[in-house]
Amino acid sequence: MFAMLSPGTELSRFRRGTLPRIAVVVMLFIPLIYGALYLWAFDSPDKHLDGLSVALVNEDEGTVRDGEPLNAGDELEHKLLDGADLDWHATDAADAASGVSDGTYYLSLTIPRDFSANAVSVGTEHPSSATLKVDYNDSNNFLAGVLGKQAMAQVQAAVSSQLGNQVASSLLVGLNDAGEGLRDAAAGAGELTEGIDSAVDGAGQLTAGLGSLADGTLTLQDGAFRLSAGANTLASGLTDLTAGTSALSAGSSDLAAGAQSLSDGTAQLSTGAAGVASGAQWLENNLTALSGKLSGAVPQSSELNAGASQVSSGLDSVVAGIAAQNPDSPLLAQLKPLAEGARQVAAGTQTLQTGVGQAADGAGQLAAGSADLSAGAAQVSAGAQSAADGAAALSSGAGNLATGASQVDAGAQAAARGAADLNAGAATLSGGTSDLAAGAGELLDGGTALSEGAGQLSAGSHTLTDALAEGGKALPQDSADAIDAKAAVAADPVELDAGFATQADSFGEGFAPFFLALATFVGALITWLLLRALPTRALAAGISGFRAAATGLIPALAIGLGQVLIMMAVLVWGLDIHPAYLLGTGAFLYLTTVAFLALQQMLIIVLGTAAGRVVSLVLLMLQLSSSGGTYPVETTPGFFQALHPFMPATYVVNGLRALITGGVDARMWTAVAVLGILTAVCVAVSSLSAGRQRMWTIKRLHPELHL
Numbered sequence: 001m002f003a004m005l006s007p008g009t010e011l012s013r014f015r016r017g018t019l020p021r022i023a024v025v026v027m028l029f030i031p032l033i034y035g036a037l038y039l040w041a042f043d044s045p046d047k048h049l050d051g052l053s054v055a056l057v058n059e060d061e062g063t064v065r066d067g068e069p070l071n072a073g074d075e076l077e078h079k080l081l082d083g084a085d086l087d088w089h090a091t092d093a094a095d096a097a098s099g100v101s102d103g104t105y106y107l108s109l110t111i112p113r114d115f116s117a118n119a120v121s122v123g124t125e126h127p128s129s130a131t132l133k134v135d136y137n138d139s140n141n142f143l144a145g146v147l148g149k150q151a152m153a154q155v156q157a158a159v160s161s162q163l164g165n166q167v168a169s170s171l172l173v174g175l176n177d178a179g180e181g182l183r184d185a186a187a188g189a190g191e192l193t194e195g196i197d198s199a200v201d202g203a204g205q206l207t208a209g210l211g212s213l214a215d216g217t218l219t220l221q222d223g224a225f226r227l228s229a230g231a232n233t234l235a236s237g238l239t240d241l242t243a244g245t246s247a248l249s250a251g252s253s254d255l256a257a258g259a260q261s262l263s264d265g266t267a268q269l270s271t272g273a274a275g276v277a278s279g280a281q282w283l284e285n286n287l288t289a290l291s292g293k294l295s296g297a298v299p300q301s302s303e304l305n306a307g308a309s310q311v312s313s314g315l316d317s318v319v320a321g322i323a324a325q326n327p328d329s330p331l332l333a334q335l336k337p338l339a340e341g342a343r344q345v346a347a348g349t350q351t352l353q354t355g356v357g358q359a360a361d362g363a364g365q366l367a368a369g370s371a372d373l374s375a376g377a378a379q380v381s382a383g384a385q386s387a388a389d390g391a392a393a394l395s396s397g398a399g400n401l402a403t404g405a406s407q408v409d410a411g412a413q414a415a416a417r418g419a420a421d422l423n424a425g426a427a428t429l430s431g432g433t434s435d436l437a438a439g440a441g442e443l444l445d446g447g448t449a450l451s452e453g454a455g456q457l458s459a460g461s462h463t464l465t466d467a468l469a470e471g472g473k474a475l476p477q478d479s480a481d482a483i484d485a486k487a488a489v490a491a492d493p494v495e496l497d498a499g500f501a502t503q504a505d506s507f508g509e510g511f512a513p514f515f516l517a518l519a520t521f522v523g524a525l526i527t528w529l530l531l532r533a534l535p536t537r538a539l540a541a542g543i544s545g546f547r548a549a550a551t552g553l554i555p556a557l558a559i560g561l562g563q564v565l566i567m568m569a570v571l572v573w574g575l576d577i578h579p580a581y582l583l584g585t586g587a588f589l590y591l592t593t594v595a596f597l598a599l600q601q602m603l604i605i606v607l608g609t610a611a612g613r614v615v616s617l618v619l620l621m622l623q624l625s626s627s628g629g630t631y632p633v634e635t636t637p638g639f640f641q642a643l644h645p646f647m648p649a650t651y652v653v654n655g656l657r658a659l660i661t662g663g664v665d666a667r668m669w670t671a672v673a674v675l676g677i678l679t680a681v682c683v684a685v686s687s688l689s690a691g692r693q694r695m696w697t698i699k700r701l702h703p704e705l706h707l
Helices: 010-014 018-041 072-083 093-102 115-119 142-159 165-261 263-325 330-385 391-474 480-491 507-530 536-540 545-574 582-607 609-626 638-646 648-661 666-692
Strands: 053-058 063-065 068-070 087-090 107-111 130-136 494-500
Touching: 053 072, 053 093, 063 115, 072 087, 072 107, 072 115, 072 142, 093 107, 093 130, 107 142, 115 130, 130 142, 142 494, 263 330, 330 391, 507 545, 507 582, 507 609, 507 648, 545 582, 545 666, 582 609, 582 648, 582 666, 609 638, 609 648, 638 648, 648 666
Parallel strands: 053 087, 053 107, 130 494
Antiparallel strands: 063 068, 107 130
16 A cells, blocks of 8 residues: 555655655645745735836926916826825936936826916817826836836826716807807897887887876866866856746746736836846847857766766776786876776766756756746737736736746756756866876876886896897807817826837737746756756866866857757747847847856756756746846835845846847846856856865765755
């Protein structure tokens, strides 16, 4: 069951000695060491960009926006320095340029002088995106440039975070539409101004019309006063007439009673009858004229009544219309008393019309009675001539006279009552016209206030028109192309202007320094697997240690030269990678091969073949993860950063980057010096150790660990 641990098995030789047992442990853990080192070194370099040294140059001169100073460059600088997402170094342009060139900074970010001005230029006639200038140098580290580009994209996105093409386009279109709307509003306000001007003219005409109305109401009031006075006089006259007709009636009765004594005074009766006939004729004429005038007053009173009714109805309609439109209108309170007065005037004129009709009827009856009186007087006169013969006729006539006098008296009484009614209606008309005159005066005052308010409204509308017109001029009237241009700037307000001190044309060219360094080390490792690092024949010949070491190294150098020539041929013609310095790259690559061959030869000579090769493998692992050939060493754990300056591959990568990308500087010459010194030291140590190994020992003849 445990046959594999028997003395005849391969593993049995690892049971003796300390070094073989260590070798077993190394064999067990070498895959883990490889995997763990790589995973540890390259676990999350993107999360350690705060170690990536970047120069920050702020040249922004600022600008003025809405009367306030603005310096977007200072704001951006403060945010970047406070954020510490990268290892920012605020400096000037000269230091940034030299730092990017010599590797002090992996890249530089420059905020130009017009950054603020361009940042707020989207609302101007010449919109322009703000620019951030970024300078890279692939000679420092190719992946540092890649990471730097990603970081700069994030910076660009952060600066542009509040802007977007759709929002900017909507904003600009909205402003343009707002300008169009304001211009339409200005045009509408102009039309409103014209309408208000017309309203001002209409208010003026209304004021003039109300003035005329006030004058007319004053004239109407004066006529009403005169009508009232005439009606009063008519009433007084009719009262006197009533008294006269009453006396006439009494006298007629007395005349009838004294008809018996007619014969006694025929002479006197004849004289008196002639006078009575003359007076009756006069009374007839005057009563006829009065009846005609009263009859003529009837249609006038009807017209007056109709006009008053129309005024009352019109005012009622006006009051109702205003109440329907604006119940709280102050004009409504002024028109209501006026409408009430108009209704009273209409009622008074109706009474006046009735009284005038009655007076006309009474006057007609009185005229008829006066005609009878005239006829009676004539009969009396005639009877006086035939007093003796017409006593009976006289008695009859006296009776007729008494009857007519009674009729005259009744008509006079009716006329008196009509005159009284006329007087009362005239008084009412006078009061109503007074109210109408007062209301017309208040209406005139309201019209005047309306005219003044319309004037103020006109002035305000003119001001509104001017302001809207100025606002319309202030807003943009951009074309569709201008809106698109501004929207594009608003959507992409910050542009990156990338510059390269040296630039790798491809990922292959960018990673070539690392893989060429790896290839030369692996090439040396394979070479020493097939060649003897220290030939035993040379040692047996008793030559010096240097010659013995050189005897093993020179064939390896020849193989290394062939390796370099083949790699360069495939690099140029197979992979289409063209170093900026082709011969320099080949020479440096051969120097690297010489150094790695000398280093591994030294490890084999000093530690022995097996241990030396194992240490070479471990050294290869450490160099792969700490040379900075892939990610910047600042993004790796501190252990690898500490190893970085002591690893030969660090200088190999630096030198090859400079020669392939064209950024030759002090780092390349430092790499040449380090590799040259490393080669010399390794050859010296190998020579010294080889000189000591010219004497064979049991341990050398039977090493604990051998291949």
